[in-house]
Amino acid sequence: MKKVFHVMYDDDDTLKEAASALVAKGIRVKDVFSPFPVHGIDPIIGVKRTRLGIAAFMYATTGTTLALLGMWYFMISDWPMNIGGKPNFSLIENLPAFIPVTFEFSVLCGAHGMCITYLLRNGTLPGMPASNPDPRTTDDKFVMEITTEQNVLSAKDLEGAIKDTGFFELSIKDYK
Amino acid sequence: MQKEAAIREPLILGNKSYKDITDDVVGPIQGAAPIGWKIMITISTIIAIYGVGSILYLLGTGIGVWGLNKTVGWSWDITNFVWWVGIGHAGTLISAVLLLFRQKWRMAINRSAEAMTIFAVIMAAIFPGIHMGRIWVSYWVLPLPNQFGSLWVNFNSPLLWDVFAISTYFSVSLVFWYIGLIPDFATIRDRMTKPLAKKIYGILSFGWSGRAKHWNRFEEVSLVLAGIATPLVFSVHSIVSMDFATAVIPGWHTTIFPPYFVSGAVFSGFAMVQTLLLIMRKGMKLENYIHVKHVEYMNIVIIVTGSIVGVAYLTELFISWYSGVEYESYAFINRFSGPYSWAYWIMMTCNVITPQLYWFKKIRRSLAATFILSIVVNIGMWFERYVIIVTSIHRDYDPSSWGEFHPTSVDVGVFIGTIGIFFTLFLSFARFFPVLALNELKTILKTSGENYKKQQANH
Numbered sequence: 001m002k003k004v005f006h007v008m009y010d011d012d013d014t015l016k017e018a019a020s021a022l023v024a025k026g027i028r029v030k031d032v033f034s035p036f037p038v039h040g041i042d043p044i045i046g047v048k049r050t051r052l053g054i055a056a057f058m059y060a061t062t063g064t065t066l067a068l069l070g071m072w073y074f075m076i077s078d079w080p081m082n083i084g085g086k087p088n089f090s091l092i093e094n095l096p097a098f099i100p101v102t103f104e105f106s107v108l109c110g111a112h113g114m115c116i117t118y119l120l121r122n123g124t125l126p127g128m129p130a131s132n133p134d135p136r137t138t139d140d141k142f143v144m145e146i147t148t149e150q151n152v153l154s155a156k157d158l159e160g161a162i163k164d165t166g167f168f169e170l171s172i173k174d175y176k
Numbered sequence: 177m178q179k180e181a182a183i184r185e186p187l188i189l190g191n192k193s194y195k196d197i198t199d200d201v202v203g204p205i206q207g208a209a210p211i212g213w214k215i216m217i218t219i220s221t222i223i224a225i226y227g228v229g230s231i232l233y234l235l236g237t238g239i240g241v242w243g244l245n246k247t248v249g250w251s252w253d254i255t256n257f258v259w260w261v262g263i264g265h266a267g268t269l270i271s272a273v274l275l276l277f278r279q280k281w282r283m284a285i286n287r288s289a290e291a292m293t294i295f296a297v298i299m300a301a302i303f304p305g306i307h308m309g310r311i312w313v314s315y316w317v318l319p320l321p322n323q324f325g326s327l328w329v330n331f332n333s334p335l336l337w338d339v340f341a342i343s344t345y346f347s348v349s350l351v352f353w354y355i356g357l358i359p360d361f362a363t364i365r366d367r368m369t370k371p372l373a374k375k376i377y378g379i380l381s382f383g384w385s386g387r388a389k390h391w392n393r394f395e396e397v398s399l400v401l402a403g404i405a406t407p408l409v410f411s412v413h414s415i416v417s418m419d420f421a422t423a424v425i426p427g428w429h430t431t432i433f434p435p436y437f438v439s440g441a442v443f444s445g446f447a448m449v450q451t452l453l454l455i456m457r458k459g460m461k462l463e464n465y466i467h468v469k470h471v472e473y474m475n476i477v478i479i480v481t482g483s484i485v486g487v488a489y490l491t492e493l494f495i496s497w498y499s500g501v502e503y504e505s506y507a508f509i510n511r512f513s514g515p516y517s518w519a520y521w522i523m524m525t526c527n528v529i530t531p532q533l534y535w536f537k538k539i540r541r542s543l544a545a546t547f548i549l550s551i552v553v554n555i556g557m558w559f560e561r562y563v564i565i566v567t568s569i570h571r572d573y574d575p576s577s578w579g580e581f582h583p584t585s586v587d588v589g590v591f592i593g594t595i596g597i598f599f600t601l602f603l604s605f606a607r608f609f610p611v612l613a614l615n616e617l618k619t620i621l622k623t624s625g626e627n628y629k630k631q632q633a634n635h
Contacts, residue, residue, distance in 0.1 A: 012622075035194065035363065036615040037391035050393045056400045074319050074328035083332060100337040100415055107404050108344040115351045118397045119382065122390050124358060128383030135366035137386055138359070140194035140618075 003155045005146040006133045007162050008169040012038045015142040018165035019044045022146070025161055027153065031145040033137040052114055052121075059113025060106045067105035071098045133171070141168065179623065182633045186626035187281055189464040194618050197465075201360075201612050202367050204460050212459055213607060220599035227593010230586050231306060239309045241586045248570050248581040253307040254419075255561040256591050259444070260300035260598075261342070261416055262437075262557060265409055266445025267293025268349050271356075272405035275398065280624055281473050283616040284465045287360075288456060289449045290353040291609070295601040296448070297346045299594040304338070306590070334418035341415040345408060352401045358384045359394070360610035413441040420564065427507035427568030430495070436488035440557060443481035443527070446474050447553035454547045456606055465612055468541050475546060478553065479534040485560075486528035507568055515580055516567045519559050526556025 009015040012034065019029055019041060029045040032038070042049075072091045075081070075098075080088045088094050119125055137143050146162070148155050155172075162170060188197075234241055244251055267290040274282035305311050316322075317339045319329050329336050361381035368374040384390070417437035420428035450471065457466040496508040512520045530552050539545045571578045605611070622628050 032388040033386045034388070034391065035198075035386060036359075036618040037395050038388075039619070041388055042392050045388060047388050047392050050389075050396045052393055052396050053400050056404075060404070070319065071331045075331050079326055079328055081330065083330060086332070088332075094332070097332040100334075100411065100418075101331055101340045103407070103411060104337070104340040104344040107348060107408050108340075110404055111348045111351060111401060114397060114400060115355060118355070118393055122393060124382035124384050124390070126382055127379050130362065130365065130378065130381070130383050130385050131387075132362075132366070132385035138363040138366045138384075139198045 002174065003148045003158075004173050005144075005158060005162060006171045006173070007144045007146065007165070007167045008134065008136070008171075009142045009144070009166070010140065010168040012041075012142060014166050015144065016041055016044065018167065019144060021165055022144075022161060027146065027158065027161060028150045029144055030147050030150055033132045033134075033143040033145070035138050035140060035142075038142065052118055055117050056110045056114035059117075060110030062113070063106040063109025064102055066109070067102040068098065071101065179632065180629070182629065184624075185469045186629050187284065187465075187469065187624035188617065188621055189467055189626045191627045192464065192621060192625055194621065197612075197614060197617055197621065198363055198367070200462065200465070201610050201614055202364050205364060205608060205610070206367070209607060210459065213603060217600060217603045217607075220596050220603060223592060223596025224600045225596075226589060227596050230589030230593050231302070234306060234586055234590060235311055239307065241584060243582045243584045243587055245579050245581070247572055247577050247579040248566055250307075250565055250569065251581045252562075252583055252587045252591055253303050255558065255565050256594065257300050257303035257307075258416055258437075258561040258565075259558050260296045260303070260594065261413065262441035262444045262561075263448045263554075264293045264296035264300060264345075264349075264445065265413060265438075265441035266449045267291070267296075268345070268352070268405050268409045269442055269445065270449070271352065272402040272409065275402040276406060279473075280620045281470050283613050283620060284462075284470055285449060285453060285474075286616075287353075287356065287609075287613045288453060288605070288611050289445075290349060290356075291605045292448060292452060292602060293349050293445075294346070294353060295598050295605075296445075297342065297349065298601070299598050301342060301346065302594060304342075334415060334422050337415045338419060341412045345412045348401070348405055348408060352398075352405060355394070355397055355401070356613055356616075357609065358382050359386065359615045360613065362386065363614055364610060410438055413438045420568075425568050426501070426503040427511065427564065429504075430492060432488055432491055432495070436485065436492075439481040439484040439488070440527075440560060443478060443485055443531075444554060444557035446478050446481070447550040447557070450474055450478075450546055450550035451554065452602060454543060454550070456611065460606065460611065462612065465617065468543070471543060471546050472541050475534045475540045478550075479531055479540075482527060482531035482553070489524065489528060503573070506571075510571055511563060511567045514567065514571070516563065516570070519563050520567070523556055523559040523563050526552045527560060530556075 007018070009018060015032070015034075015038065019032070022029060023044055032041055032045060034041075041047075068091070071094075075088045075094065076091055082088075091098075132138060133143055133145065134141065146158060148158065151158060153161070159172065242251070242253065267286070270282050270289045271286040274286075305314055308314055317329060317336065358381055361377050362384035365374060365377035365381045368377055414434035414437065417433035421430060421433035423429060453466055454471070457463055493508050493512075496504045499505070511517075530549060533545070533549065534540045539549075566581050570580055
């Protein structure tokens with residue numbers, strides 16, 4: 001029978017110590033649910049740094065390109081205007097006046113692109129059901145999720161290892 | 177674990193645990209609305225309705241109902257616009273710039289300051305919209321293909337830069353605010369017992385569960401957003417100032433405008449944050465989270481930016497004389513001694529002289545003095561924009577067209593109305609939203625909480 005362990009801790013430092021101890025025994029921690037970002041837990045349970053920053057940079061450069069392309073088309077190629085004796089002849093001559101919009105549009109694309117990617121990758125979208133195992137994990141409790149599926153140890157051995165950590169509550173469920 | 181110097185004042189007072197932070201912030205949302213809140217929202221809604229009525233009357237009749245005339249073609253409309261945009265600068269400054277500088281005190285105030293930013297920018301956006309007169313063609317500011325021989329908008333004009341700046345600023349601030357709100361909505365969702373409230377907060381929380389990977393992404397997104405919002409804050413008010421600075425009107429045509437406007441914006445923004453938070457912390461019993469030290473930090477920002485503004489005023493005067501340009505000199509002599517000298521001296525007193533009182537530690541740490549001075553700054557900054565706009569144009573090159581501006585009841589109604597709408601929005605926020613960034617405050621409890629600091633000191 002596959003089993004899932006939800007081990008609850010009431011302190012972030014205890015959680016980190018427990019996670020380190022379990023990982024040292026070769027146990028894989030599937031996930032951690034916490035009310036706030038617990039600094040230092042990611043390397044312990046093997047969460048890699050996100051690449052959203054790189055994505056944001058790519059979205060922003062797309063914005064830069066689109067803004068310059070658009071302004072070149074509107075102001076220089078399609079309908080060059082002579083405003084106050086300052087005609088629009090080439091992109092490079094007009095560039096200083098195009099900087100503000102280029103900047104704003106890059107920020108617009110970078111910020112929104114990154115946030116949309118963030119929400120999609122998280123699967124956090126309006127109306128999505130919550131998946132935290134206990135409502136207290138958004139308040140003051142920390143839950144570690146360990147499954148037999150991901151570990152070579154038997155349910156009994158896992159339970160024994162978990163009992164050595166100073167947990168607050170333990171719930172064992174059959175894996176669906 | 178991270179440690180903090182023992183002599184640094186704690187940011188969270190009292191004997192707080194993680195649970196207490198949740199209780200203190202979510203408790204007021206679950207409980208019945210206090211009577212004071214009901215009275216305030218009734219008053220602000222009435223004012224808001226009056227404002228909406230004034231705007232509808234204006235749109236139905238035309239901007240002739242404002243006191244504008246041939247010479248003074250911009251007045252309260254753009255004054256109010258710049259004033260509101262300026263107020264809208266504190267929120268993102270607090271959450272973005274202070275995040276980059278790792279200032280932990282921001283965590284108690286960023287949520288409500290950002291809310292204030294968003295509401296203030298909405299109020300600001302009303303004015304360029306309605307001052308066009310025909311709001312139904314306001315989409316003409318966008319570069320859309322059209323039937324006028326494909327006549328595009330002018331990308332060389334700061335007025336168009338403003339369209340991009342304000343809309344980017346608004347939408348990015350909104351997203352920044354909401355990304356931070358999602359985990360806190362999840363906290364409320366998991367505490368709510370009434371099914372309808374649970375459902376609503378469930379939808380608002382986007383199914384947030386607080387997984388380690390999600391928090392990892394959350395922190396990266398916050399940091400990158402802060403990084404790109406920081407230059408954004410500075411660009412927005414710089415561009416607003418270029419609406420004036422690139423015009424060839426004596427009094428507007430000055431290169432000092434962008435930094436001067438940005439510091440003015442931060443100055444007025446922080447003053448508005450003080451006004452709102454001093455009421456909110458009392459009303460919602462958040463004295464342990466927003467206390468004297470936070471107020472003092474903000475007052476320091478106010479005195480620094482207020483002094484920058486003061487230096488800018490004096491520089492402008494000096495340069496107008498030093499430039500040797502008659503028109504430029506006249507614009508400034510007229511400013512402080514002409515028919516609008518009263519407005520100039522109100523501005524000088526409120527923005528340059530009274531904030532200097534904050535050099536005294538007693539005043540800087542006094543809540544009553546801060547509240548009064550914050551309102552004084554708000555008044556002063558409104559007059560600054562009024563002085564810049566109206567005194568520069570009311571006497572143009574042709575003395576036969578010299579005139580003065582007299583506001584009509586519609587001018588007043590629209591302005592007061594936006595204050596009403598703003599307060600209605602802010603009060604609704606204070607009632608239904610987590611007013612403190614719960615997830616952020618919990619991360620600093622162990623380093624900056626009073627009880628934890630005491631424990632450390634005793635070790």
